[in-house]
Amino acid sequence: LTSIAELTGRLNQLKDHQAIAAAIVAEAKRLTEHDTIRVYRVDQATAMCEPLAFEGTFLGDTNPPLESLRIPVGTGLTGWVAEHGRTVRLGDAARDPRSLIVGNIDQPESMLIVPMLHQGVVRGLIVVTALGRDRFDADDEVTLTIFAAASLLAVAAPGAWFEFFRFNSGRVADFDSLWYIACRHAAWACPSVRAINTTSAVAFVALSVLV
Numbered sequence: 001l002t003s004i005a006e007l008t009g010r011l012n013q014l015k016d017h018q019a020i021a022a023a024i025v026a027e028a029k030r031l032t033e034h035d036t037i038r039v040y041r042v043d044q045a046t047a048m049c050e051p052l053a054f055e056g057t058f059l060g061d062t063n064p065p066l067e068s069l070r071i072p073v074g075t076g077l078t079g080w081v082a083e084h085g086r087t088v089r090l091g092d093a094a095r096d097p098r099s100l101i102v103g104n105i106d107q108p109e110s111m112l113i114v115p116m117l118h119q120g121v122v123r124g125l126i127v128v129t130a131l132g133r134d135r136f137d138a139d140d141e142v143t144l145t146i147f148a149a150a151s152l153l154a155v156a157a158p159g160a161w162f163e164f165f166r167f168n169s170g171r172v173a174d175f176d177s178l179w180y181i182a183c184r185h186a187a188w189a190c191p192s193v194r195a196i197n198t199t200s201a202v203a204f205v206a207l208s209v210l211v
Contacts, residue, residue, distance in 0.1 A: 010023055011023060011024075011151060017041060017052050018052060018053070020052070020151075021039040021052035021053035022053050024039050024053065024126065024147075024151055025037050025039060025053045025054075025055050027147075028126065028128065028144070028147065031140075031143050031144060031147055032112070032128055032136065032140045032143065032144060033130065033135070034056075034112075034128035034129060034130045034135075034136075035056050035057070035129055035130045035131055036054070036055065036056025036057065036058070036127075036128065036129045036130075037053075037054070037055050037056060037126070037127065037128045037129075038051055038053070038054050038069060038078075038125075038126075038127040038128075039051070039052045039053040039054075039124065039125070039126055039127075040052065040071075040078070040082070040124055040125040040126075040127070041123070041124050042073065042082045042115075042122045042123055042124055042125060044073075044121060044122075047072060047073040047074070048070060048071070048072055048073065049070065049071040049072070049073060049078055049079060049082050049125060050070060051066040051067075051069040051070060052066075052124075054066065054069060056129070059102065071100075075100060076098065076099060076100030077090070077093060077096060077098050077099055077100070077111060077113060078113055078125060078127055079100075080098045081113045081114075081115050081122070081125060082115070082122050082125060083122075085115045085117050085120065085121075085122045086115070087112075087113065087114045087115065087141060087145050088111070088112070088113045089111070089112045089113075089136055089138075089140075089141045090110065090111045090112075091108070091110055091133045091134035091135075091136075092108040092109070092110070092133050092134075093108075093109050093110065093111035093129070094108070094109065095108075107131060107132070108131075108132060108133040109129055109130070109131055109132075110129065110130045110131075110132060110133065110134060110135035110136050111127070111128070111129050111136075112127075112128050112129075112136045112140060112141060112144060113125060113126070113127045113128075114126050114141075114144045114145045114147075114148040115148065116148045116149070116151060116152035117149070117152065118152055123152060124148070124151070124152065125148075126144060126147070126148050126151075128144065
């Protein structure tokens with residue numbers, strides 16, 4: 001929760017998509033153990049997932065051209081999440097029928113893909129992978145989904161903050177209301193978010209306000 005709040009504070013000061021994506025990649029290291037991470041902007045007009053940042057190894061290359069990571073909406077697991085706006089967590093991604101296999105597969109690879117949603121529309125994606133089976137658990141799923149929602153609020157949905165101030169106009173800030181606004185996108189993508197306890201919610205809100 002601390003990392004998520006700190007990220008939100010930093011992203012509020014960034015305007016460039018590349019800088020924003022780099023900050024997301026850097027902060028994600030503190031949240032999950034992964035081998036690769038990709039941050040996408042989903043262009044609804046062209047129906048393409050446009051890569052903004054990558055860290056790891058892709059087909060033996062630690063610095064692949066970002067263009068090689070572009071994926072059409074609806075294609076493969078990443079494209080499926082971009083189309084449907086639902087988090088996907090798999091212990092062996094290659095075995096999923098939606099998977100688009102690139103290169104040789106010599107061992108299982110776990111995959112976690114979370115959308116950044118605004119008013120039901122996918123604006124971006126965070127994709128992490130790790131060699132080995134079942135490398136990501138339910139806690140990783142919830143954490144990264146909230147992380148994506150917080151990133152969206154800071155980057156692509158400034159209206160969400162305006163909504164909070166309008167909703168609370170003339171009265172003391174309502175922690176539950178702010179938590180609702182910050183995480184309603186996450187709850188749509190990952191129902192497990194609704195199970196987060198109230199103490200954690202208030203802690204996150206307090207940190208978000210202070211950072």
